Amino acid sequence: MPEKSEYVEPIEPSAAVAEANRKVAEATSAADEKDGRDFADASRFQIAPPDVPVIMSRKDPEKVVWDFTAYDFLDPDLRAQMPSVNGSLHRQGELTAIAGLFQVTSCREYRIYQVRGYDLSNMTIVEHDAGLVIIDPLACYETAQAALRLFRDKTELTKEQRPVKGLIYTHCHVDHFGGARGIFAELGDPADPGVPIVAPDGFLEHAISENVYAGPAMARRAQYMYAAQLDKGPMGQVGSGLGLTISTGEVTLIPPTHYIGGPQYQPVPKGSWSGSYVIPWRPGLYVFEEFGFPLVLQLTPGTEAPAEMNIYFPDARTLCIAENATHTMHNILSLRGAQVRDAHAWSKYLTEAIQTFGKETDVLFASHHWPVWAEAEHEEPGGKLSNERILEFLNKQRDMYGYLNDQSLRLINDGRTGIEISEELQDLPPGLRDHWYNRGYYGSMSHNLKAVYQRYMGWYDGNPAHLWELPPVEAGAAYVTAMGGAEAVVDQAQQAYDRDTPDGYRWAAELLNHVIFAAAAEDGSPLAEPQVTRAKELQAKVFTQLGYGSENGTWRNAYLTGAQEVVNGPQPLIVSQSSSDLIRSTTLDQYFSALARSVDGPTAAEQHLAPIALNWVFTDAQGAATGEKCTTTLRNGVLVFVEGGDRFVELPAATVTLSRQTLNELAETPGFEENFNKAVQAGKITLEGERAQEATDAVFSTLTLPDPKFAIVTPRQRN
Structure with missing residues (x-):
């Protein structure tokens, strides 16, 4: 095998990529000048910024598991000065980098806070006279512990005054339960067995199946998705779209004690519905009152997670939409690997949420990003609130997932394959795409359409030529031979690269991939080391340009991690999902x-x-x-x-x-x-x-x- 290349990064953006990113940066800045509500909302009711520069591992005092200073470069004033970053992705990074303790809303019975920017996800804290209820305790012990400590320090509410009296997992992904034990660190680590821990039915089964069965493979691919090995900066990682990145601390889990939808908790019949729940009765709703105030819960299985639920706070007229509606197009299939999600069910459950809670919701918050508030209809103090902005957000998100599902199926039934569908439908209709929260910062139009195809049709596209294909090494060797040898193939890739267009980069990546994999062929004469080294170095440039131009955070991360590894080889795993x-x-x-x-x-x-x-x-x-x-x-x-x-x-x-x-x-x-x-x-x-x-x-x-x-x-x- 060839020795490690001496190729040195960083690679500068090409002229076309730099110009395209500059135009996007200027356009996004102009749009923010006209409508700055996202930045206003992301900063609204901030009580305090982070009070430490980094969060350290509890087991390895030399290891940083979260660095608040790493993203200081994400400044709106610098957006147009970073030609290596898509301006729209830079904007999303600026918003997700707004960190600290925030008050979301309050009512007579309780106050709702969020700690944001302490992990990929948000931690929500409901504070009432009896104590605290924590919703989604982040991804690791250390960040959850630090988030709770920030809350206590800034509100001056001690563990004696407001002990943790409940924990809620909205769904079964690790960034929503991994910090569970960190919440109870102030009590010496073990959770009080009397504290209710609430989750949707099926939570534990799916949390384990996702993190244990295929955990090693998902953890490896997550290195590409979140780019943990890359430096943070204009030439490296700038966020993941859903948040900045995922923390690298100790993953923990405390099993639920109460399952919504399980034998303990069944839907409330119409005759038992109370006017104190604010919303009209609908079939399939659950009520949980063991915290001392009512919560109305809507199960949404098969949406963003196989076990997930939305939470409505009647007293505060506030809806926690879990991860079913966020300020980005989400994934129908995660790049790290997972079971394909059901875009139709996702759209259907959002319709149900709109019909159930829409008229009675003045505040909407999620497990990622920033809330959306109802606005005063008139400028006079005490004027009536209008939640049209909340309804628009939910409706547009619903329409987006419905569009992805339905249009994929329309073209599937017209004979298109997943690749063809993703090329034909390169963007949403203007009424959907022109909203920041429907942009593909985390999920993308391209890979989501392919995911819908995969869900309904599987891996095989029906063409027998694709039924028994050669694996990459053997196919690479055959292609290289058929095209006149490695030098000729790399020359063609160089020509494609020099075109400085997205399609040129895509074609160059495909050509070079054949050369790189052909180097491992056992049959035939091995490729000369200089040919393989040249192919790898050019592939690093190709991946880098594709990454620099990506509006999608996870695509950028994947391309730039690939650029690093194609030259230097696989890097050590930073964090394991199993615990x-x-x-x-x-x-x-x-x-x-x-x-x-x-x-x-x-x-x-x-x-x-x-x-x-x-x-x-x-x-x-x-x-x-x-x-x-x-x-x-x-x-x-x-x-x-x-x-x-x-x-x-x-x-x-x-x-x-x-x-x-x-x-x-x-x-x-x-x-x-x-x-x-x-x-x-x-x-x-x-x-x-x-x-x-x-x-x-x-x-x-x-x-x-x-x-x-x-x-x-x-x-x-x-x-």
Whole structure:
């Protein structure tokens, strides 16, 4: 393989990219002069800015997990002076960089605050006489702890005066639960078991499936999406559109105690509806009153998250719209990877929210960005409020997701593929695109349309030529040979690059990708090192120009991270999505399902022709049986789990007795087999069976470790 290149960044923006960005910057600045309400709203009712320059890791005092000073360059006065940043994305970064403690609204019963700019998401604090209710405690322990500390310092409300009396997760993404334990740090870390922790039904299942099952792959791809390795600045990371970036601290989770939509909480029947809830009754609404004031909840499954809910505060005429409506076009499919979201359901639930809460909402806030307030109809003090701006925001967001879904389906049924649809529909209609909150800062028109196609039609476009394609290395080698060799291909890519147009860059990226992957081909003569180095250096330039021109924050991050890695190789992973709390929160089914995904199936099937069954018996911390048991059987390269025990296994190869705590510890550090055997030696696990140790060794030796820094823009190293 070629040695690491000495190619040195930064790469300057091309003339065309710089000019395009300058024009966008001028246009956005002119628009802000005419209507500066976004900046006014983002700063409205600010109580205090951040009171520290950085937030440090609690486990590594040398590690910064959040840096408030890193984005000082995001100044509206400097927007037009940064030719390497799309002016519209720069504007979005300026807004999301407005950080600190803000009061959202108040009523006689309580006051609602937000801490913004302390993480990718917002933390909302509802303060009432009995204590605090926290909504969405950010992404990590440290930022949540710092956010609560800011609130206490600036309001002078101590933990004795206003203890934390409740926690709400609006949905199952890590930036909305990862800081849960940081909220209780002031009490010595453990949460009070009497504190209600409220979430939509399905929250825990989806939080675990997203962060454990495919966690390593998502964490690696999140490096591209959020560009954690890049320097913050005009030549690097300028935000992600939904927020600045995601923090890199300790991810925690406290499981919910109350599930809205679960057996505990069912929709309120019409006859039980109270006038104190302000809004008219509609079927499917839930009410939660255990905090001492009513909350009306609307479940919105399958929208921005598979388990999500909106929260209405009747006493304050205020709606928390979770992450279902934000000041950006959101993702139908996240670039880090996830299950495809349902744009139709998203649009439908926004319609339901508008019809349910629209007339009675004077303040709208979300788990990201800044609120929207009703405005006085007249300038006279005490005049009637008009919430037309709130309704317009919700309606336009609803229309956007409906448009993405419906127009994709129209063209699907006309025979278009995902790529063709994204080229044909390059923008929204003027009535939608001309609103900042519908611009593609986080999601994009292009990849969202492809996501809708994927949801309905899958990966295959129906063309048999695409049914059994060569993989990238083999295809690259064949293309390079067919086009006259690597030098000829790179020459053509250089010509495309020199055109200094978006399509020229796109074509150059495709050509160079073939050369870079062809270098790893095993058949045929290897490419000369200078050819590959030249291809990588030019690809870095191509990616950089595409990144500099992107209005979308995650596209910019992906391109600029790719530019760095195509030359320097994959970088170490900065943050892992999995945590001890996530492991502790798994059911046995989830735990062993995750373990099954690390089995080297081909090797296991070849080495173990006969099934190997293990019975697992669980005890409490004192060694007393809990009655919980299960069976795992390795057969045909698959680890099969049966809860309660497999009735077809009469004589297991081994019986494994251990506590659930010990089982959790086996997965908290890499190397399950080694951890298991150490626990046996320490007496934490007992084995029964004539050849029990041999059986467990046979099963656990088939487990593999994921590669936390697998290659993305270069060929992976083959075993």
